[in-house]
Amino acid sequence: MAAVVASVSKTPTRTRRRLGIPIGWGFVTPFLVFFVIAILAPVVYAIYLSLFREQIVGGSGFVGFDNYVRAFTDPEFWAGVGRVIAFMIVQVPIMLAFSLIAALAIDSGRLRAPGFYRILLFLPYAVPGVVAVLIWGFIYGPRFGLVGSINNFLGAQIFTPLTPDWVLASIANISVWEFAGYNMVIFYAALRTVPSELYEAASLDGAGPLRTVMSIKLPALRGALVITTIFSIIGSFQLFNEPNLLKPIAPNAITSNFTPNLYAYTLSFAGQQYNYSATIAIVMGLITAIIAYVVQLRGTRKELA
Known part of the structure; x- marks a missing residue:
């Protein structure tokens, strides 16, 4: 009797084990199909294209890595890379600092109606990127925009955001306006996961607001800071929308190789x-993957330390 019961009890387990693999693949297959069609196939096709070159005689011909050699010796390409690196070095710290300060202020509990400020700061991210650039393009316009009207009223060119000296900073300002609220939400969500017991213990120890921020809140934000930094670096190297839409009103400042994506x-x-x-x-x-990996690796090591 015991043997019969044991065999009956083992049968569902064996059945589940046999069915586990097909059921698992059934859940994973839709993602794999999407990944292959939408992500892997375009990358493979781009690699395939990069190994060929259109020739006047004979059509497309296999050239191996000649295109890569040309890219690594192309001054226009590296000039664009230099611009996005300068953009990243300046824009990313300013944006993340602003987002961090905003998240700490909202989480402090000293503001009235904090939900209103969260929505207010997040609202620019909800604006489509094209619309946001068009809005700022109208503001920056030297002839029809707000800046142009102010300069005409004062009778002097006080501020010229679309000149070669200022256009990169002007684009950085647009990016900060667009994405600071998004990063603020990530920081704020990380702050909300801090146990209240830590704040109570800090209060009992006599820690003030600044000490609480330095000892509790900032360490809790390390993971979120790594994530937002990686996202911001990737976004900086993907810079395309802003210069492409501003180019018609700033043709002397924004060239066809202003950024690598615009160049491509x-x-x-x-x-x-x-x-x-x-x-x-x-x-x-x-280049983007290597830099993002280095940032992630350093951030993970600091977090583990």
Whole structure:
């Protein structure tokens, strides 16, 4: 009798084990199909394109890594890379600092109606990127915009945001306006996970607001800071929307190679150089991945320490 009961009890387990693999693959397959079609296939096709070159005679011909050699010796490409690195070095710390201060202020409990300030700061992120650039383009306009009207009223060019000296800072200002609220929400969500017992213990020990921020809140934000830094770095290297839309009103300041993505877009759709454009995109993807990985690695080590 005991043997019969044991065999009956083992049967469902064995059945579940046999069915576990097909059921698991059933859940994973939709994602794998989407990943292969929408992500892996375009990357593989871009790598394939980068190994060829359109020739006047003979059509497309295999050139191996010649396009990559050209990219690494292309001064226009590296000038664009230098601009996005300068953009990243300046814009990312300012944006994250503003987001961090805003999150700490809202979490402090000293503001009335903190939900209103969260929505107010997050609202620019809800505005479509194209619309946001058009709004700021109207503000920056030297002839029809707010800045142009102020300069005309004062009778002097006090501020010229779309000149070569200021256009990168003007684009950085747009990016801060767009994404500071998004990063603020990430920081605020991380702060809300801090146990209230830590604040009570700090209060009993006589810690003031500044000491609480330095000893409790900032350490709790390390993981969120790493994530937002990586996202911001990736976004900086993907800079395309803002210069592309501002180019018609600032043709002297924004060239076709202003950023690597704009350079690749121009090569592909204006110059019909699809193979070299794919090479530029792949090189930029590798550079972005390496830098993001280094930041993640350093952030993880500090968090573990």
